[in-house]
Amino acid sequence: MLSAGAGYVNFYINVPEFGRATLEAVVRGGEGYGRTPGQEGGERVIVEHTSVNPIHPIHIGGARNAIIGDCLARILKASGADVMRHFYIDDVGLQVAQASLGFSKAGGIRQDLKIDHFVGFVYAVTSCAINLKSLKREVERLKAEGKDQEAVDKIREVDDWVAAAADLRSRDEKTFDAVFGAVSGLEDPEGEIARLLQRYEAREEEAVGLIRGLCERTISGFRETLKRAGVFFDSWDWESEVASWNGGAKEAVERLEATEFVRVEEGTMLLDCEAVIEKFGLREKYAIRTEVPPLILRRSDGTTLYTTRDIAYTLWKFGRAERIINVISIEQKLPQLQLKLALHALGRPDLAERLVHFSYELVHLPGYKMSGRRGRYVAFDDVLDEAVARAYQEVSSKSPHLSEAERQRIAELVGIGAVRYAMVSVASHKPLTFTWDRVLNFERNSAPFIQYAHARSCNILAKAGESWRGTQAEYSALSSAYEKALIVSLSTFPERVSDAAKSLKPEDVAAYANDLASTFNLFYDNVPVLKTEDARAKAARLALVDATRIVLANALAMLGIEAPSRM
RNA sequence: GGGUUCGUGGCGCAGACUGGACAGCGCGGCGGCCUCCUAAGUCGUAGGUCGGGGGUUCGAAUCCCCCCGAACCCGCCA
Numbered sequence: 001m002l003s004a005g006a007g008y009v010n011f012y013i014n015v016p017e018f019g020r021a022t023l024e025a026v027v028r029g030g031e032g033y034g035r036t037p038g039q040e041g042g043e044r045v046i047v048e049h050t051s052v053n054p055i056h057p058i059h060i061g062g063a064r065n066a067i068i069g070d071c072l073a074r075i076l077k078a079s080g081a082d083v084m085r086h087f088y089i090d091d092v093g094l095q096v097a098q099a100s101l102g103f104s105k106a107g108g109i110r111q112d113l114k115i116d117h118f119v120g121f122v123y124a125v126t127s128c129a130i131n132l133k134s135l136k137r138e139v140e141r142l143k144a145e146g147k148d149q150e151a152v153d154k155i156r157e158v159d160d161w162v163a164a165a166a167d168l169r170s171r172d173e174k175t176f177d178a179v180f181g182a183v184s185g186l187e188d189p190e191g192e193i194a195r196l197l198q199r200y201e202a203r204e205e206e207a208v209g210l211i212r213g214l215c216e217r218t219i220s221g222f223r224e225t226l227k228r229a230g231v232f233f234d235s236w237d238w239e240s241e242v243a244s245w246n247g248g249a250k251e252a253v254e255r256l257e258a259t260e261f262v263r264v265e266e267g268t269m270l271l272d273c274e275a276v277i278e279k280f281g282l283r284e285k286y287a288i289r290t291e292v293p294p295l296i297l298r299r300s301d302g303t304t305l306y307t308t309r310d311i312a313y314t315l316w317k318f319g320r321a322e323r324i325i326n327v328i329s330i331e332q333k334l335p336q337l338q339l340k341l342a343l344h345a346l347g348r349p350d351l352a353e354r355l356v357h358f359s360y361e362l363v364h365l366p367g368y369k370m371s372g373r374r375g376r377y378v379a380f381d382d383v384l385d386e387a388v389a390r391a392y393q394e395v396s397s398k399s400p401h402l403s404e405a406e407r408q409r410i411a412e413l414v415g416i417g418a419v420r421y422a423m424v425s426v427a428s429h430k431p432l433t434f435t436w437d438r439v440l441n442f443e444r445n446s447a448p449f450i451q452y453a454h455a456r457s458c459n460i461l462a463k464a465g466e467s468w469r470g471t472q473a474e475y476s477a478l479s480s481a482y483e484k485a486l487i488v489s490l491s492t493f494p495e496r497v498s499d500a501a502k503s504l505k506p507e508d509v510a511a512y513a514n515d516l517a518s519t520f521n522l523f524y525d526n527v528p529v530l531k532t533e534d535a536r537a538k539a540a541r542l543a544l545v546d547a548t549r550i551v552l553a554n555a556l557a558m559l560g561i562e563a564p565s566r567m
Numbered sequence: 568g569g570g571u572u573c574g575u576g577g578c579g580c581a582g583a584c585u586g587g588a589c590a591g592c593g594c595g596g597c598g599g600c601c602u603c604c605u606a607a608g609u610c611g612u613a614g615g616u617c618g619g620g621g622g623u624u625c626g627a628a629u630c631c632c633c634c635c636g637a638a639c640c641c642g643c644c645a
Contacts, residue, residue: 289569289571293642296643299643310645361573361638399605433579445580449608453607459605461604
C-alpha cells in the first residue's frame with residue numbers, strides 16, 4: 001500500500017508476511033546474516049593498518065588506527081571480500097636506528113615494565129640527548145654569528161627538551177643516566193645513527209642483530225596489546241624484507257630513474273611530482289590546487305627514505321591483492337599522494353587507482369600535545385587497563401550476584417568494547433579529543449548499551465527455554481509499532497553492512513548497532529514476551545527476540561566487540 | 568604565507584558527497600517509571616541565528632563565494 005504527502009511516498013508493509021520472511025532469514029543465516037559469503041576469485045583486499053614504529057608502545061592515536069583498520073577489515077570481509085590485514089614494520093627508519101643506539105647503552109632491560117614501554121622510554125631519552133646536543137651547538141653557532149634573536153628562539157627549544165629530560169629522569173634515574181650519559185658523550189651521535197642505518201640496509205650482521213633485537217622486543221609488546229584489544233593480523237611485513245634487502249626499493253628507484261621525471265640535485269635523487277602531474281593531467285583527478293613538492297627518493301649518503309620504500313612495498317602488496325587500503329593518519333596525506341604519483345610515473349595508473357589512503361584525524365589530549373620523542377603519550381595499554389577497571393566497578397555495583405571470575409570476564413569485554421566503540425563511532429575525518437569520561441562511558445551511544453540490549457535478549461531466551469521453537473509462530477501477533485520497527489531494522493542490516501563496506505564507513509555499522517539496541521529497548525519495555533498468553537504469538541515474539549540477538553551479535557562482531565549473554 | 572579538513576543547544580556527536588516532511592541522538596539540568604523478561608534501561612521537559620555574511624534555488628545545516636576560528640601538511644622524519 002502506498003500513500004503520498006508533502007512530496008514523499010510512504011510505504012506500508014504487509015507485516016505478518018514481511019515479519020515472517022525477515023525473521024526466518026535472520027535465523028536461517030545465523031552468524032552469517034548480514035554477511036555476503038566470500039567467493040572463489042573474489043576481490044583480494046589488503047588492509048594495512050596500525051603499522052606503529054617499533055620504538056615506543058602503541059599510544060592512543062595508534063589505537064584509533066588499529067581499531068578503525070580492524071573494523072574496516074571485518075566489514076569488508078563481511079561484504080564478501082578476501083581480506084588480508086597487514087602490519088608494516090618500519091625497521092629501516094632513522095628512528096629505529098636511534099632507538100637501537102640508545103638501547104645498546106641502556107645496560108639491560110627492566111623486568112618490571114612492559115618491554116615496549118621500556119623501549120619507548122629509552123627512545124625518548126636518546127632523542128632528548130641528541131636534540132639537546134645539537135640544539136646547544138646551534139645556539140653556540142648563532143651566538144658566534146651574532147644572531148642573538150635566533151639564539152633566543154633556540155634556547156626556548158632547549159628549555160622544552162630540558163623539561164622533557166627532567167620528566168624522563170624522574171621516572172627511572174638509573175636507565176636515564178646510563179643512556180643519556182652515553183649518548184651525550186658521543187662525538188657525533190647523529191652520524192653514528194646514520195651509519196648504523198646504512199649498515200642495517202647493507203644487512204651487516206651486527207647491525208641486524210641490534211635493530212632486529214629491538215624491533216622484535218617492541219613488537220612482542222604490540223602483539224600483547226593488540227590481542228587484548230581484539231586486533232589481529234594475517235601478515236607482519238618487515239620493511240627491510242619487503243622493500244630494502246629484497247632490492248625492491250633499489251629497483252623502484254632505478255625504474256623511476258629511467259623515466260623523465262627524476263633528477264639529481266646535490267647528491268639527492270628527486271621525483272619531480274609537478275612534472276608527473278602535468279604529464280598525465282592529474283591536477284583535477286587528485287584535486288591538487290597547490291604545487292606538490294618533489295619527492296626525495298634517495299639521500300645523498302645513498303640510503304632510501306620512507307616513501308621510496310613505500311613505493312616498493314606498495315608494488316609488493318599489489319603482487320598479493322587487487323586493492324590496497326592503507327589506514328594512515330591525515331598527517332601523511334602528502335606522501336601518500338606522492339606515492340600515487342610515483343605509480344603514475346612508473347606507468348601504473350591502474351595501481352594508483354586501486355590504492356586507497358584511508359586517512360583519519362589525530363587523537364588530541366586536552367592540555368598537551370603527544371610526542372613520542374619526548375616520551376609524552378597516553379599508552380593504549382593504560383587506556384585498556386583503565387577501561388577495564390572502570391567497567392569492573394560498574395559490573396560489581398550493578399550485578400553483585402555474579403561470581404568474581406564472571407565479573408572480571410565481563411569487565412574485560414565491556415571495558416574493551418567501550419574503547420573500541422568510542423574510537424570507531426566517530427567519523428574518522430574528525431579529530432578526537434581524548435578524555436577518560438568520554439571514551440569510557442557506559443551509557444547510550446556506547447558499546448555497553450548495545451551489549452546490554454544483547455544480554456537482555458539472551459536473558460529472555462534463556463528463561464523461555466527451547467520448547468517454543470517447536471511451536472508454529474503467528475507473525476500477525478507482531479502488530480505493535482515496537483515490533484514493526486524492530487522487524488524493519490533487522491531487515492535492513494545486510495544492506496547497511498554492504499553500504500558501510502562500499503563507502504568505507506565503519507562508523508555506520510556502529511550507528512546501526514546503537515539504533516537497533518535502542519529499538520529493542522523500546523520493545524523490551526513495552527511488549528512483555530514471556531507473559532504472552534497465546535503460544536503461537538509468544539513463539540513469534542521469541543523469534544523476534546532471537547533474531548534481534550543474532551543481529552546485535554553480528555553487528556558487534558563486525559566491530560570486534562564481544563556480545564555477552566549476561567552483564 | 569599557500570593548501571586541505573573541520574566549526575551543528577553548556578559538553579560530545581549524527582545528518583552534508585546524492586538540497587526537500589518540526590535539524591536527530593547522547594551527556595549534563597529538571598521531573599517521572601523497578602510487587603512487571605537485568606533500571607548499563609525508559610518516559611516527559613527545558614535548551615539550537617546549524618561559526619558569520621553574501622549568492623544559487625520553489626526550497627540550503629547540505630551547493631557556490633568571501634570572512635572568522637581550530638587542526639594538519641608544506642623535512643636528505645615517518
